[in-house]
Amino acid sequence: MTDLAAITAQLAARAEEHDREATFPHEGVALVHQHGLLTETVAARYGGPGAGLGRTVEILTALGAGDPAVALVTAMTLFNHAGQALAPTWPAPYYQRVLAESAAAPTLINALRVEPELGSPARGGLPATVARRVADGWSLSGRKIFSTGGEALAWMLVWARTDEDEPRVGSFLVRGGSPGLRIERTWDHLGLRASRSDDVVLDDVRVPVDATIDLAVPVPDARGATLFAWNCLGLTAMYLGVANAARDWLVRFLHERVPTSLGRPLATLPRFEAAVGEIEARLASAAVLVRALAGGVDAGDPEAIRRAPVGKLIGTRAAIESVQDAVALVGNNALNRRNPLERHLRDVLCARIHTPQDDTILTAAGKAALSRFGKECNP
Template structure:
């Protein structure tokens, strides 16, 4: 079977994207049903992506990576999502971490270089672990209960995280925590995923993104060197830094691209079905019927809107304060597109053996990523009204 060029380079990608990206999608789609049913970390998929050199996409060229821009990265995420959505989500988080850590002045160079070399040489993955059982999403404020205690040798980390995407496949966990200082610092402590005291509890049993391995992780007095406090600051500074980060734009654009990719996969199936399904009482393909032509046009319009918005955001044509709206609009339109398809396809679409039910379950997960709709709309309303809050 033909595969994308190896090793991956941005120059080669720019010349061969029309061939390479569909091949990546086809390869991953072949095992997507099996991956979904097994609901385990998709290790074979990441071995494949590593062979193609795609795990180095957001690593700086100075460290041997590709230093790809957002437009390139979002095309890769979309192609992977069209093939297998959970793989795309884990890959997206890995890309975000490398994009952010290599632009941070606080990360010790020896650690950022080590994380990069691990990815290049062995396909090592990294993700941030932020959400906690008691606090919920940190985007809504509050301090983490996961705590790094100072020791004579460095730190001792204790706490737990939920929705830890990629858990079993990670080499590095970038853990959001607080220090035990009187005025605590808040930020990230870099934890080797296989360090003594790291425990993964297999509790992820979601309807969608079933292979994302988003399990609970518990840290039982994990010993860390002093410089593994890689990016921490007093809380007010940490919150302001997070809100202004370039990574925010990347996150919104890539999440929108992922769920748009899922909707594109559903739409590709739908169009093939309309062009080939010929009921005996009709004597012509379903595509000949005005009803299905209208539905197809609705879907195409939603996906066209996604493309225009995501292109604009990736090209810096959207103000920073409106980026969350781009994520909300594109994920919502992706859900609507798949809903149109499922409704039009009828009963077979909800069969457990049908790819549409998997696409539908996966695309619905677009609603749960930070920021959620209520937060997006409140911020958009405040910006539109030029107010900073509400009175009761």
């Protein structure tokens, strides 16, 4: 069994360096690949381990505690393999190439959907990136923003529309380093700085005619509910890993900090015992919820699948609040860049930006509850 704790420690050793310099953690991704974690969710029918969401939550929690930038690019790759396991959409020859490449070297995959004008595609709208039919396939032109791991991606699933009279929308399989593709280093973010979520610009990038996924007339949201639950709970696990690392640093700090006026460690004071207990209870409860929902998703429980966004809301709030509480307990030292708590705070705040955002989750949950109550009152 993979020693996830050892991998966490190795990733953590260089996380501060990559954050400070905003450099992509290539060696961290290589470490994850070395231990087979990038392909854990490859289905058994393709010769893979066939890991479910429960195992993925365990992996991403550990990687998030070490280096969340590595965890995030790993998550995107795991989700893509999981999607293929749940409902195959990749053209068979292309997925076989991905598997062959993955056996030899780290093979990162990510779906590039967000654009400057469109914002989050989850809130509706058509992409401005256009695919034009040419003699040898498709020609793609456009710009994708927040393209996590862009410089290191082996495969990009570029969401685009065709220029046909009745446009179709889908994902086009673009190889990293393709002619006409360039990375603009626009990523200068508060947190997850090492993720290098730069702009990807496509200028007449050629794609074979059969290198497409789900190319069809637009529908509101073609993503499956189960894979959406993977995204919600997997990323929440990653941020709970960040919060776990912050808690661990706090505990060490309180044991090592011995004010001369006190003559004993801060960890011995009831005030700090209660405060750490609050953090511990919050994180433990969130972890239990995420694991339980992940188990339900793996079992095909429709209620767990439906509740996954709420699990994200509760889990990410627990992670953010716990790190903020740790900062408040430590004071000035917490915001000193010599200490990792400052980085954990910046990283965990990024939990709020992932789809679905809190307002969408709460609105959907509220509408569902009100609808149920309305049916009960007006049978």
